[in-house]
Amino acid sequence: MASEGLVAETSTSSLPSPGSAKTYNRSKLGAGVASSVLSFALLLVLVLSGLTRDIEAWVESMVGGDYGTLLVFAFAIGLIQSAFTLPIGYYSGYILEHRYNLSNQTIGQWVWERLKATGISLPIVVGLLALLYACLAEYGMLWWLPVSCAITLFSVVLARLAPVLIMPLFYKFTPVSDGPLKERILRLCGNAGLRIQGIFMFNLSKNTRKANAGFTGIGKSKRIILGDTLVKEFSQEEIETVFAHELGHYKYRHITIGIVTGIVSTFAGLFIAAQAYGWSVGVFGFSSITEIAALPLLVLWLSLFGLVTAPLGNMLSRRHERQADSYAVQSTGNAQAFVSALKKLAAMNLADPSPHPLVEFLFYSHPSIGRRIQTVESLGV
Numbered sequence: 001m002a003s004e005g006l007v008a009e010t011s012t013s014s015l016p017s018p019g020s021a022k023t024y025n026r027s028k029l030g031a032g033v034a035s036s037v038l039s040f041a042l043l044l045v046l047v048l049s050g051l052t053r054d055i056e057a058w059v060e061s062m063v064g065g066d067y068g069t070l071l072v073f074a075f076a077i078g079l080i081q082s083a084f085t086l087p088i089g090y091y092s093g094y095i096l097e098h099r100y101n102l103s104n105q106t107i108g109q110w111v112w113e114r115l116k117a118t119g120i121s122l123p124i125v126v127g128l129l130a131l132l133y134a135c136l137a138e139y140g141m142l143w144w145l146p147v148s149c150a151i152t153l154f155s156v157v158l159a160r161l162a163p164v165l166i167m168p169l170f171y172k173f174t175p176v177s178d179g180p181l182k183e184r185i186l187r188l189c190g191n192a193g194l195r196i197q198g199i200f201m202f203n204l205s206k207n208t209r210k211a212n213a214g215f216t217g218i219g220k221s222k223r224i225i226l227g228d229t230l231v232k233e234f235s236q237e238e239i240e241t242v243f244a245h246e247l248g249h250y251k252y253r254h255i256t257i258g259i260v261t262g263i264v265s266t267f268a269g270l271f272i273a274a275q276a277y278g279w280s281v282g283v284f285g286f287s288s289i290t291e292i293a294a295l296p297l298l299v300l301w302l303s304l305f306g307l308v309t310a311p312l313g314n315m316l317s318r319r320h321e322r323q324a325d326s327y328a329v330q331s332t333g334n335a336q337a338f339v340s341a342l343k344k345l346a347a348m349n350l351a352d353p354s355p356h357p358l359v360e361f362l363f364y365s366h367p368s369i370g371r372r373i374q375t376v377e378s379l380g381v
Contacts, residue, residue, distance in 0.1 A: 024100050025352040029363060031092035035085045040303055042081055043296045047284060052077075052293040066292070070133050071126060073292050089114075100350055102209050113207065116169060128154075136290050141278050143289075144270035151270075152263050156218070159259075163217035171202040176226065184240045185224065188331060192251050199224045201231055210349045213239075214246050215255070233348065234341060241328050241338035242345075248327030254320045261316065265309065273301040310362075317365040325372055329379050339373055 046052050059072045094110050097103035105113070131150055135143040158166075167173070176182050176199040185199055197220060204212060204227035211230040217223055224246070230239060249255060277298045278289055286294035329335045346353060346369040353370040360368055367375070 020100065021346075021350050021352045022355075024096065024350045025355065027096055028092055029359070031088050031096070035088045035092075036303075038084055038088070039081050040300065042084060043077075043300055046077070046080070047294075047296050047300070052296055056291075056293040066137075067130060067133065070129060070292050070295075074125075074129055074295075077296060097208070102350060103207065104205060104209060105207050109207070113170065120166060120169065124154075133290070133292075141274060141289070144267075144274040148267045148270045151266050155262065155266075156259075159218045160221050163221045163223055167202075167216065171204065171206070173200040173202045173225070175199065176201055181231075181236050181239060184236060185243050188240070188244055188247055191331065192247050194247065194250055197221065197223050199226070201226045201228050203228050205229050205232075211345055213242050215250065218255070229348065234344060235337070237332075237334060237337040238341035238344065241332050241334055242341050244331045245324045245328035245338070247331070248324030249320060251327055252320065252323050254324070257316075257320070261313070265313070269302065269305045269309070272305055273298060276301040314361070314363065314365050318367050321366045321372070322375060325376055326379065329376055335376055335379060339376055342369055342373055342376070345369070 046055075055076050056069065056073055059076060060069045063069050063072050093114075094103065094105070094107065097105075103110075128151070132143070132147055135146050139146060176185075182199060189196060197217075200223055202225050204210070209229060210227075211233060212227045213230050214225060215222065216225055224243065226239065226243075230242065234242070277294075280297055280301070281287075281289055281291070281294050284294070284297060286297070288294075325338070328338050332338070345351070351369045353368060355364065355368050360371075366372070
């Protein structure tokens with residue numbers, strides 16, 4: 001009965017309770033930061049204490065061979081990190097979501113989804129690790145260049161294949177039937193000069209009561225996806241404006257900008273990490289950059305690069321979101337429906353309408369809901 005009441009409340013146009021939204025988001029943010037800090041601290045302790053050398057020697061005595069030792073070593077390090085961070089992940093991904101009536105998952109479903117994600121990512125991680133080590137051994141301090149090229153190529157292939165091969169492993173996709181909603185969406189696409197491969201609804205409600213929509217894929221795999229929670233709780237005018245927002249990303253070439261930015265970030269990040277890694281290997285007492293026990297040091301440098309550059313990426317993302325909001329209003333001429341949709345999204349996703357400016361600057365990829373509504377209302381459409 002409590003969950004039915006929440007759904008009824010989220011069907012209104014009011015913003016979520018500031019108190020509950022702030023508490024939820026602070027808890028989620030705190031858990032995310034704690035998990036990242038703990039992972040970083042564990043790796044640093046393992047490196048500083050010399051335990052990575054002990055683990056490498058222990059693995060090598062059982063396995064033998066560089067690549068076998070590398071993979072088992074990486075598995076052991078990952079297992080240690082998971083043992084410490086899994087409780088935080090369980091609290092953030094399961095306990096909090098149920099405490100605020102946002103999740104539809106049982107504990108078994110939550111575990112199964114994580115296992116599937118691990119099963120899919122495992123061969124990818126193994127391949128990247130093997131590639132990294134081969135490049136370290138073959139190209140020395142220039143290893144970052146072939147690795148960057150390989151990651152860029154892989155990212156493009158993954159973006160092309162994910163909508164048709166990976167995402168269906170997690171959700172069921174059903175073509176949106178002909179009708180007024182599909183006609184509205186196709187009309188917007190036509191006005192924007194966009195050709196798509198299909199419009200699909202997916203069963204987001206199997207996991208959560210939150211709502212979402214967006215574009216996926218590139219090239220021939222490009223498609224529109226609408227969460228069934230969005231279709232159920234929103235009017236067709238509201239869905240039209242939400243989709244128009246996503247279409248704005250296409251119109252302003254945000255996807256292309258994101259790909260180019262990602263490529264630049266990959267090359268820059270791996271170059272900087274390579275220089276820092278090469279310098280610090282000797283400082284921390286390792287013999288060479290190919291010493292397996294030293295590889296967690298490289299992960300630490302990559303983590304620091306991500307920490308420093310993440311706010312910059314969020315700044316660019318927020319700018320794109322503001323542009324997409326403006327396009328949604330201008331292309332539909334319906335600011336009222338878009339504001340209503342934003343308020344419903346805030347309520348369903350329990351978004352904090354007014355986070356602290358510093359928190360928003362550091363961690364938010366979207367402007368806060370309160371800022372978005374103020375901006376939309378100021379357009380006067």
